[in-house]
Amino acid sequence: MHGWRGAILKIDLSSKTFHRENPNPLILRECIGGRGLAGFYLMEHCTRSWDDPLTPLLFFTGPLVDTPSPTSGRMTIMSLSPLTGTVGDSSVGGGLGTMIKRAGWDGIVISGRSESLSGIEIIDDQVLFKDARYLADMRVGDVNSSLPGKGSILAVGPAAEHGVLFSSLVVDGHYGAARNGIGLAFASKNLKYITVLGSGRASVSDEEGLKRATDKIQRLIADSPVLLGEFGIAHFGTPALYDLTHSRRMMPTNNFRKTSFPPAPSMNAFNIKKTYKTINRGCNGCHIQCKKMSNLGEALPEFNTLSHFSALLENEDLSSVIEANRLCNELGMDTISTASTIACHAEIEGRRLSPREIKDLVLDIGEGRGIGIDLGRGSYKYALERGRPESSMSVKGQELPAFDPRGACGMALSYAVSTRGGCHLRAYPIAQEIVRRPVATDRFTFSGKARIIKIAEDQNAAVDSLTACRLVFFAATLEEYAKTLRAVTGIDYTEREIQQAGERTCFRERIMNALRGFTGDDDDLPRRFFLEEGSSGINMPVPPLDRKTFLRARSNYFIARGLDERGIPTIKKADELGLTWKT
Secondary structure (H helix, E strand, C coil): CCCCCCCCCEEECCCCCCEEEEHHHHHHHHHHCCCCHHEEEEEEHHHCCCCCCCCCCEECCCCCCCCCCCCCCCCCCCCEECCCCCEEEEECCCCCCHHHHCCCEEEEEEECCCCCCCEEEECCCEEEEECCCCHHHCHHHHHHHHHCCCCCEEEECCHHCCCCCCCCCCCCEEEEEHHHHHHHHHHCCCEEEEEEECCCCCCCCCCCHHHHHHHHHHHHHHHHHHCCCCCHHHHHHHHHHHHHHCCCCCCCCCCCCCCCCCCHHCCHHHHHHHCCCEEEEEECCCCCEEEEECCCCCCCCCHHHHHHHCCCCCCCCCCHHHHHHHHHHHEEHHHHHHHHHHHHHHHHHHHCHHHHHHHHHHHHHHHHHCCHHHHHHCCHHHHHHCCCCCCHEEEECCCCCCCHHHHHHHHHHHHCCCCCCCCCCCCCCCCCCCCCCCCCCCCCCCCCCCHHHHHHHHHHHHHHHHCHHHHHHHHCCCHHHHHHHHHHCCCCCCCHHHHHHHHHHHHHHHHHHHHHHCHHHHCCCCCCCHHHHCCCCCCEEECCCCHHHHHHHHHHHHHHHHHCCCCCCHHHHHHHHHHCCCC
C-alpha cells in the first residue's frame, strides 16, 4: 500500500500478548486515518465505562504521516473520556505518529489492564512489556530521562496516577494530548509510558505529484500573514492570538465574569519572546514551528494556557504563568481545565488568588493532596459539590478555552455542540469570526452560523483524520490536501470525498454519544453567558447572548447535522453516510 502501512498493532495488557491485524483497505479509504479510524474502532465499545479493561486506548496515524506532506507529524489518541463521559480524543504532535508509521503500523489498539504499573516498548514489529513500578509518581521529564535511546516517548505524570479527571498524556516531553482526561484512561490500564522506535518508511505513490502539491501548500502558507507574517504564529507561536482576543474584548477574565484584562499588553507574545529569548520548535513534518521554547530549553505556554493562567485568574505575574505551564507539563495535566477549575474555586471562595496560591493549587491537584483532590475532579463536579454549579464554565463537563463566547456567536454554538465537550477546535470558527479567513463573518450574530459550524466540524474531522494541523487551514484548503492525499496514496480522492469522511466521523461520534445517554439538552452553554454582558468598550458593546436566537441556531444546526429535534442522530442520515444506527 502507499501512504498506509496496512497493519494495526493490537495489544492485550491483561495477557501480555500482541498480534497484527490487517484492516480492510475499504475501511482505510473511508475513514482515512487518525480520528476517523480511531472512531471506527471505538464504536463497538462505546457503551462501556471509560475504566472498563475492555475499553480500548486508540493511537492512530494517517496516510500522510512520515511523508513530505506539510504538517504530517500529528496523530490522534482516543478512548472514552473520564472527564465528560463522551467520546474522548486529542490530536497531538511531536514524533510519536512518525515513529509508529516507521515501525510499520497505522495504529495501535490497547485493551486489558496490567497487574502492576507497566511500560510498553515497541521496536518495529516487536513489543516488550516492562515493569514500570520504579517510575511510579515520577514526573514526565524524569520518565523521559530514564528512557534514553528508546525513540519517541509517551508518558503520564503523577496527576493521572492520582486520578485527576483532566490528566493528560505528554509526547516527547513537551507535546500534550491534553483534553478529555485521556491521561487517566491511559493510567487506568496501569500504564506509565509507551516508547516507539521504527526503522522503516512509508511509501508514496507519486513523488513528483506530491512535490507539486506540497509546494502549492507551502506557497499558500508563506503568503499567510497569520502564519508566517511579521506578527504571525511562526514568529510568536499561538500566543500571537493573545493581543487579538484582548483587542476584540473576548478574553475570558475573572472566570468569564469579564472579557477584558487591562494588564494583557504587558504579558503578550512579544514580551514572552523578548523576556525568554524564544527558540522555535515544532512537530515532525512542519516548517511553521509554532512551538516556542526558552533559551534554557523550557517549553513556553500556548495561547489558551497563557490566557487562562493570566486573565482568567486575574494574574499579572508572567513568570508564574510560565511556571504553571511547566508544572502542568511535568505533572501531566490539561492546562485549560487546570486553570479554569482553579478560577472556579477562586470565584466560589470570593477572592483573587496570588501567584503563589495558584502555583500551590497546581501542585496540590497534580500530587493529589488537600483541596487538590476535590479540584482534580474538574470544575463541573467541584462546583456541584460546593452548591455553586453556575461557577463552572464548562460544556458537558469540560472547561471552556480562552475565547469568550459572547464575543463570537459561532464560537458559542461550536462550544455547545462539540462532541467532546467545551472545545474550540471542533469547528475553530475564529478563522471566520476573528482572523476573517477564508471570508469575514459578523461575530455578533448567530445568522448563518449553524451551517458554518457544521461544515467546519466536518472539515476539521477530516483534517484530524489526515492528521494534518488545523493552523495550516488559515491558508490552505481541503482542495490542496486532496491533491496531496492522491499523490501519497495513488487513490483518486476528491475534496468532497474527504469532507464526507469528516462528516461520517462527526456523525459517528454523535451516535456514540447518543448511545452513552447524551441528547440535544447537553448541547448548551453556562447560564452566565445569557444573563451577564461582557466588558464593553468604546464603540464595542459585548452584550449577553440572546437565548432565543441561540436555541434557534442550535435547532438549525441539528437539521444541518441530520439530527432530530432532540439532537439525536436520525436513521435516514446514518443510512446516507453508510453507518449503522437504531434509535
